[in-house]
Amino acid sequence: MTLHPGACDPRRLDRFLHQQFAEEIPRDLEAHLSVCPACRDKLDELAGGARWWTEVRQHLGGDGASQLARTSDPTALSHEASIDLDFLQPSSNSASLGRLGTYEILEILGRGGMGIVLKAFDPQLHRPVAIKVLAAEYAANGAARKRFAREAQAAAAVVHDHVVPVHAVDDNAPRPYMVMAFIPGRSLQQRIDHSGPLQLKEILRIGPDRRWAAR
Amino acid sequence: MKHEFADSTWQAFWKTGVDNRPVGQVAGELGLSAGAVYIARSRVLARLRQRAQELSEDSGLFIGDEGNDVAPGSM
Numbered sequence: 001m002t003l004h005p006g007a008c009d010p011r012r013l014d015r016f017l018h019q020q021f022a023e024e025i026p027r028d029l030e031a032h033l034s035v036c037p038a039c040r041d042k043l044d045e046l047a048g049g050a051r052w053w054t055e056v057r058q059h060l061g062g063d064g065a066s067q068l069a070r071t072s073d074p075t076a077l078s079h080e081a082s083i084d085l086d087f088l089q090p091s092s093n094s095a096s097l098g099r100l101g102t103y104e105i106l107e108i109l110g111r112g113g114m115g116i117v118l119k120a121f122d123p124q125l126h127r128p129v130a131i132k133v134l135a136a137e138y139a140a141n142g143a144a145r146k147r148f149a150r151e152a153q154a155a156a157a158v159v160h161d162h163v164v165p166v167h168a169v170d171d172n173a174p175r176p177y178m179v180m181a182f183i184p185g186r187s188l189q190q191r192i193d194h195s196g197p198l199q200l201k202e203i204l205r206i207g208p209d210r211r212w213a214a215r
Numbered sequence: 216m217k218h219e220f221a222d223s224t225w226q227a228f229w230k231t232g233v234d235n236r237p238v239g240q241v242a243g244e245l246g247l248s249a250g251a252v253y254i255a256r257s258r259v260l261a262r263l264r265q266r267a268q269e270l271s272e273d274s275g276l277f278i279g280d281e282g283n284d285v286a287p288g289s290m
Contacts, residue, residue, distance in 0.1 A: 017261045025254050033250030040253050047257035048264045053232055060233045
Protein backbone atom coordinates (compact mmCIF):
# COMPACT_ATOMS: atom_id res chain seq x y z
CA MET A 1 0.00 0.00 0.00
CA THR A 2 1.47 3.33 -0.98
CA LEU A 3 0.15 6.60 0.24
CA HIS A 4 0.89 10.04 -0.96
CA PRO A 5 3.68 11.32 1.32
CA GLY A 6 1.45 14.19 2.35
CA ALA A 7 -1.50 12.10 3.50
CA CYS A 8 -2.34 11.60 7.16
CA ASP A 9 -3.48 8.07 7.99
CA PRO A 10 -3.84 7.35 11.72
CA ARG A 11 -4.95 3.75 11.12
CA ARG A 12 -1.77 3.05 9.24
CA LEU A 13 0.25 4.54 12.11
CA ASP A 14 -1.43 2.22 14.56
CA ARG A 15 -0.88 -0.81 12.37
CA PHE A 16 2.74 0.05 11.83
CA LEU A 17 3.36 0.65 15.52
CA HIS A 18 2.52 -2.95 16.32
CA GLN A 19 4.53 -4.56 13.56
CA GLN A 20 7.29 -6.17 15.53
CA PHE A 21 9.68 -7.48 12.95
CA ALA A 22 9.27 -5.02 10.12
CA GLU A 23 12.36 -2.98 10.84
CA GLU A 24 12.31 -1.28 7.47
CA ILE A 25 10.12 1.78 7.58
CA PRO A 26 8.20 2.78 4.45
CA ARG A 27 9.87 5.87 3.07
CA ASP A 28 6.67 7.75 2.52
CA LEU A 29 5.59 7.26 6.14
CA GLU A 30 8.99 8.28 7.39
CA ALA A 31 8.95 11.38 5.19
CA HIS A 32 5.45 12.24 6.28
CA LEU A 33 6.30 11.99 9.97
CA SER A 34 9.35 14.17 9.50
CA VAL A 35 7.12 17.03 8.41
CA CYS A 36 3.75 16.41 10.08
CA PRO A 37 3.61 17.34 13.79
CA ALA A 38 -0.02 16.22 14.01
CA CYS A 39 0.84 12.67 12.97
CA ARG A 40 3.87 12.65 15.27
CA ASP A 41 1.59 13.55 18.15
CA LYS A 42 -0.88 10.92 17.06
CA LEU A 43 1.85 8.27 16.89
CA ASP A 44 3.10 9.27 20.31
CA GLU A 45 -0.38 9.07 21.75
CA LEU A 46 -0.98 5.64 20.19
CA ALA A 47 2.29 4.39 21.68
CA GLY A 48 1.38 5.45 25.20
CA GLY A 49 1.61 9.22 25.28
CA ALA A 50 3.07 11.54 27.89
CA ARG A 51 2.11 9.31 30.78
CA TRP A 52 4.24 6.43 29.56
CA TRP A 53 7.17 8.62 28.63
CA THR A 54 7.13 10.00 32.13
CA GLU A 55 7.00 6.49 33.51
CA VAL A 56 9.91 5.43 31.32
CA ARG A 57 12.01 8.45 32.31
CA GLN A 58 11.29 7.94 35.97
CA HIS A 59 12.12 4.27 36.06
CA LEU A 60 14.85 3.91 33.48
CA GLY A 61 16.51 7.31 33.73
CA GLY A 62 19.13 8.51 36.21
CA ASP A 63 16.71 8.87 39.11
CA GLY A 64 15.29 5.43 38.55
CA ALA A 65 18.72 3.85 38.56
CA SER A 66 19.61 5.40 41.90
CA GLN A 67 16.23 4.41 43.24
CA LEU A 68 16.92 0.82 42.23
CA ALA A 69 20.26 0.92 43.99
CA ARG A 70 18.55 2.12 47.13
CA THR A 71 15.79 -0.46 47.02
CA SER A 72 18.04 -3.40 46.36
CA ASP A 73 20.44 -2.45 49.13
CA PRO A 74 19.39 -4.69 52.03
CA THR A 75 20.91 -2.35 54.59
CA ALA A 76 18.60 0.43 53.36
CA LEU A 77 15.70 -1.48 54.87
CA SER A 78 17.19 -1.20 58.33
CA HIS A 79 17.03 2.59 58.25
CA GLU A 80 13.63 2.63 59.81
CA ALA A 81 14.01 6.25 60.80
CA SER A 82 13.88 7.30 57.15
CA ILE A 83 10.52 5.58 56.68
CA ASP A 84 7.60 7.72 57.66
CA LEU A 85 5.31 5.87 60.08
CA ASP A 86 3.15 8.88 60.89
CA PHE A 87 0.04 7.04 59.80
CA LEU A 88 0.27 4.59 62.71
CA GLN A 89 -1.77 5.07 65.86
CA PRO A 90 0.07 4.99 69.18
CA SER A 91 0.18 1.60 70.87
CA SER A 92 0.32 0.66 74.53
CA ASN A 93 2.44 -2.35 73.66
CA SER A 94 6.11 -1.48 74.08
CA ALA A 95 7.20 -4.00 71.43
CA SER A 96 4.99 -2.29 68.88
CA LEU A 97 6.00 0.56 66.55
CA GLY A 98 2.34 1.59 66.49
CA ARG A 99 -1.10 0.36 65.55
CA LEU A 100 -2.74 0.13 62.14
CA GLY A 101 -6.40 -0.76 62.58
CA THR A 102 -6.25 -3.56 65.13
CA TYR A 103 -2.81 -4.72 64.04
CA GLU A 104 0.31 -4.13 66.13
CA ILE A 105 3.18 -3.15 63.83
CA LEU A 106 6.39 -4.91 64.83
CA GLU A 107 8.94 -4.11 62.15
CA ILE A 108 9.53 -2.85 58.63
CA LEU A 109 10.12 -5.73 56.24
CA GLY A 110 10.75 -3.84 53.07
CA ARG A 111 10.17 -0.82 50.96
CA GLY A 112 9.31 -0.51 47.30
CA GLY A 113 8.39 2.33 45.03
CA MET A 114 4.69 1.98 45.76
CA GLY A 115 4.83 1.59 49.50
CA ILE A 116 6.18 -0.38 52.42
CA VAL A 117 5.63 -3.83 53.85
CA LEU A 118 5.37 -4.17 57.60
CA LYS A 119 5.44 -7.18 59.86
CA ALA A 120 2.57 -7.04 62.31
CA PHE A 121 0.71 -9.11 64.86
CA ASP A 122 -2.98 -9.82 64.53
CA PRO A 123 -4.23 -9.78 68.16
CA GLN A 124 -7.62 -11.25 67.27
CA LEU A 125 -6.34 -14.35 65.54
CA HIS A 126 -2.98 -14.44 67.33
CA ARG A 127 -0.84 -14.74 64.26
CA PRO A 128 1.87 -12.77 62.54
CA VAL A 129 0.86 -10.99 59.35
CA ALA A 130 2.53 -8.90 56.68
CA ILE A 131 0.86 -5.59 55.83
CA LYS A 132 1.49 -3.76 52.61
CA VAL A 133 0.79 -0.03 52.92
CA LEU A 134 0.43 2.25 49.93
CA ALA A 135 2.98 5.10 49.94
CA ALA A 136 1.67 8.54 50.95
CA GLU A 137 2.32 10.02 47.51
CA TYR A 138 0.13 7.34 45.92
CA ALA A 139 -2.55 7.36 48.61
CA ALA A 140 -3.74 10.71 47.25
CA ASN A 141 -4.00 9.32 43.74
CA GLY A 142 -7.35 7.78 42.82
CA ALA A 143 -5.94 5.56 40.10
CA ALA A 144 -3.22 4.20 42.37
CA ARG A 145 -5.76 3.45 45.11
CA LYS A 146 -7.91 1.65 42.61
CA ARG A 147 -5.01 -0.46 41.41
CA PHE A 148 -4.09 -1.23 44.98
CA ALA A 149 -7.63 -2.48 45.66
CA ARG A 150 -7.57 -4.48 42.45
CA GLU A 151 -4.27 -6.09 43.34
CA ALA A 152 -5.75 -7.18 46.65
CA GLN A 153 -8.85 -8.58 44.97
CA ALA A 154 -6.80 -10.39 42.35
CA ALA A 155 -4.49 -11.93 44.93
CA ALA A 156 -7.40 -12.86 47.18
CA ALA A 157 -9.10 -14.68 44.30
CA VAL A 158 -6.15 -17.01 43.86
CA VAL A 159 -5.09 -19.93 46.02
CA HIS A 160 -1.65 -20.96 44.86
CA ASP A 161 1.69 -21.84 46.41
CA HIS A 162 3.30 -18.87 44.73
CA VAL A 163 0.72 -16.30 45.76
CA VAL A 164 0.74 -14.97 49.29
CA PRO A 165 -2.77 -15.32 50.73
CA VAL A 166 -4.54 -12.03 51.37
CA HIS A 167 -6.45 -11.88 54.67
CA ALA A 168 -7.97 -8.43 54.48
CA VAL A 169 -7.78 -5.06 52.79
CA ASP A 170 -8.75 -1.57 53.82
CA ASP A 171 -8.75 0.54 50.70
CA ASN A 172 -10.71 3.36 52.33
CA ALA A 173 -8.10 4.10 54.97
CA PRO A 174 -6.12 7.33 54.57
CA ARG A 175 -3.25 5.02 53.66
CA PRO A 176 -4.80 1.92 52.02
CA TYR A 177 -3.36 -1.35 53.29
CA MET A 178 -3.52 -5.03 52.56
CA VAL A 179 -3.08 -7.70 55.21
CA MET A 180 -1.33 -10.83 53.99
CA ALA A 181 -0.02 -14.06 55.42
CA PHE A 182 3.40 -13.54 56.92
CA ILE A 183 5.91 -15.69 55.09
CA PRO A 184 9.40 -15.55 56.52
CA GLY A 185 12.40 -15.63 54.23
CA ARG A 186 12.98 -15.23 50.61
CA SER A 187 9.61 -15.52 48.97
CA LEU A 188 8.22 -12.48 50.71
CA GLN A 189 11.34 -10.50 49.94
CA GLN A 190 10.92 -11.41 46.30
CA ARG A 191 7.40 -10.13 46.37
CA ILE A 192 8.56 -6.90 47.95
CA ASP A 193 11.15 -6.51 45.24
CA HIS A 194 8.37 -6.94 42.75
CA SER A 195 5.97 -4.41 44.18
CA GLY A 196 7.60 -1.17 43.08
CA PRO A 197 7.37 0.81 39.88
CA LEU A 198 10.93 -0.31 39.12
CA GLN A 199 9.23 -3.23 37.52
CA LEU A 200 9.90 -1.58 34.16
CA LYS A 201 13.55 -2.37 34.64
CA GLU A 202 12.68 -6.00 35.09
CA ILE A 203 10.62 -5.96 31.95
CA LEU A 204 13.65 -4.97 29.96
CA ARG A 205 15.54 -7.98 31.26
CA ILE A 206 12.78 -10.36 30.30
CA GLY A 207 13.23 -12.07 26.97
CA PRO A 208 10.78 -12.02 24.09
CA ASP A 209 7.32 -13.18 24.94
CA ARG A 210 6.24 -16.34 23.18
CA ARG A 211 2.86 -14.92 22.44
CA TRP A 212 4.50 -12.10 20.59
CA ALA A 213 7.07 -14.29 18.82
CA ALA A 214 4.30 -16.48 17.42
CA ARG A 215 2.79 -13.59 15.50
CA MET B 216 13.32 -6.87 25.50
CA LYS B 217 16.09 -4.86 23.93
CA HIS B 218 16.93 -7.79 21.66
CA GLU B 219 13.52 -7.70 20.09
CA PHE B 220 14.53 -4.53 18.29
CA ALA B 221 17.24 -3.43 15.91
CA ASP B 222 19.97 -1.56 17.70
CA SER B 223 19.18 1.76 16.04
CA THR B 224 15.51 1.39 17.02
CA TRP B 225 16.48 0.84 20.62
CA GLN B 226 18.98 3.70 20.58
CA ALA B 227 16.35 6.03 19.15
CA PHE B 228 14.03 5.11 22.01
CA TRP B 229 16.62 5.34 24.76
CA LYS B 230 18.29 8.57 23.68
CA THR B 231 15.10 10.51 23.08
CA GLY B 232 12.84 8.82 25.65
CA VAL B 233 15.06 8.09 28.61
CA ASP B 234 17.91 10.54 28.12
CA ASN B 235 15.36 13.09 26.91
CA ARG B 236 17.49 14.38 24.06
CA PRO B 237 16.14 16.25 21.00
CA VAL B 238 14.90 14.03 18.19
CA GLY B 239 16.82 15.99 15.51
CA GLN B 240 20.12 15.54 17.30
CA VAL B 241 19.62 11.82 17.89
CA ALA B 242 18.50 11.32 14.29
CA GLY B 243 21.75 12.88 13.07
CA GLU B 244 23.77 10.67 15.39
CA LEU B 245 22.09 7.48 14.27
CA GLY B 246 21.97 8.42 10.61
CA LEU B 247 18.18 8.28 10.56
CA SER B 248 15.53 10.76 9.51
CA ALA B 249 13.49 12.45 12.22
CA GLY B 250 10.47 10.48 11.02
CA ALA B 251 12.34 7.21 11.50
CA VAL B 252 13.30 8.20 15.05
CA TYR B 253 9.69 9.04 15.89
CA ILE B 254 8.54 5.67 14.60
CA ALA B 255 11.32 3.77 16.36
CA ARG B 256 10.81 5.34 19.77
CA SER B 257 7.05 4.90 19.59
CA ARG B 258 7.32 1.25 18.67
CA VAL B 259 9.55 0.49 21.63
CA LEU B 260 7.28 2.43 23.97
CA ALA B 261 4.19 0.62 22.65
CA ARG B 262 5.92 -2.72 23.15
CA LEU B 263 7.09 -1.80 26.63
CA ARG B 264 3.61 -0.76 27.57
CA GLN B 265 2.16 -3.97 26.22
CA ARG B 266 4.71 -6.05 28.14
CA ALA B 267 4.03 -4.11 31.33
CA GLN B 268 0.32 -4.75 30.97
CA GLU B 269 0.85 -8.48 30.43
CA LEU B 270 3.04 -8.70 33.51
CA SER B 271 0.63 -6.61 35.48
CA GLU B 272 -2.26 -8.91 34.55
CA ASP B 273 -0.14 -11.92 35.51
CA SER B 274 0.93 -10.73 38.90
CA GLY B 275 -1.22 -7.86 40.07
CA LEU B 276 1.56 -5.30 39.83
CA PHE B 277 0.90 -1.64 39.76
CA ILE B 278 1.77 -0.69 36.25
CA GLY B 279 -1.46 -0.56 34.36
CA ASP B 280 -3.22 1.47 31.82
CA GLU B 281 -6.68 2.03 33.11
CA GLY B 282 -8.74 5.05 32.40
CA ASN B 283 -7.32 7.13 35.22
CA ASP B 284 -8.73 9.37 37.86
CA VAL B 285 -11.34 7.02 39.18
CA ALA B 286 -12.52 8.27 42.54
CA PRO B 287 -11.22 6.33 45.55
CA GLY B 288 -13.53 3.66 46.80
CA SER B 289 -15.49 3.42 43.56
CA MET B 290 -14.61 -0.23 43.21
